[in-house]
Amino acid sequence: MLIISKAGTVLAIMGLIIGASGVGIGLVSMYQTSQLKGDYDDFIIDYNEPKIWYKEYEYAMAHWTLDDYNTFEQLAINFTVEANETMYFCYTGEAMIFRLPRDFSQLSIYFNIDGNHLVTPKVTIGAWDAYSDIIYQSITLQFSTTVLSIGAHNITIDLTSTYNSNLIKQNTLIVMAIPD
Incomplete structure (x- = not known):
C-alpha cells in the first residue's frame, strides 16, 4: 500500500x-x-510599396526598315519618377529569326526612354546558315537606373534587324519604381 x-x-x-x-x-x-x-x-x-506599370502586346511586330531603328508604340508605357526611387525596366518576348542562305540574319532590341534610343543595354539574336529555316528564341532585356529626373516619362522598345521578316511576338514590358 x-x-x-x-x-x-x-x-x-x-x-x-x-x-x-x-x-x-x-x-x-x-x-x-x-x-x-x-x-x-x-x-x-x-x-513603401513599389509602383508597377505593365503593358502586353501578344501580336507579332515585324521589322520593316532594314538597319534602322523601329520604335514600337504598342508597348509604350507612361510612368512617373519620384524622389529616391530606383527605376527597373524589363522587356520579355519571343523572336522569330528567318534564316538567310549563306548570310547572317539578326535582330536587336533596345529600350527607348523619352524618345531617346539607349545603345545599352541591348539583346541581339541571330542565325548564321542555321539548320532550320526559322529560329525561335526567348528574349529578356532588363535595366535599372537611379538617374532619371523626377517627373513624367515614357518607355517603349526599339528594334533593328538585318532582314525585314524577322519579328517579335508575345511581348511584355514592365516598369517598377522601387523606393530606396
Whole structure:
C-alpha cells in the first residue's frame, strides 16, 4: 500500500510539473506573438510599396526598315519618377529569326526612354546558315537606373534587324519604381 501511495504522489507531482510547464510555454508563445504583431505593424507603416506599370502586346511586330531603328508604340508605357526611387525596366518576348542562305540574319532590341534610343543595354539574336529555316528564341532585356529626373516619362522598345521578316511576338514590358 505504501508503494502505491508513493507512486501516486510521484505521478501527481509529475502532472503538476507538466501542467506548469504548459502554462509557461503558453505565456511565452503569447508574448512572442504579440511582439511579432508589433514588428509587423511597424513594417507595414514604414513599407513603401513599389509602383508597377505593365503593358502586353501578344501580336507579332515585324521589322520593316532594314538597319534602322523601329520604335514600337504598342508597348509604350507612361510612368512617373519620384524622389529616391530606383527605376527597373524589363522587356520579355519571343523572336522569330528567318534564316538567310549563306548570310547572317539578326535582330536587336533596345529600350527607348523619352524618345531617346539607349545603345545599352541591348539583346541581339541571330542565325548564321542555321539548320532550320526559322529560329525561335526567348528574349529578356532588363535595366535599372537611379538617374532619371523626377517627373513624367515614357518607355517603349526599339528594334533593328538585318532582314525585314524577322519579328517579335508575345511581348511584355514592365516598369517598377522601387523606393530606396
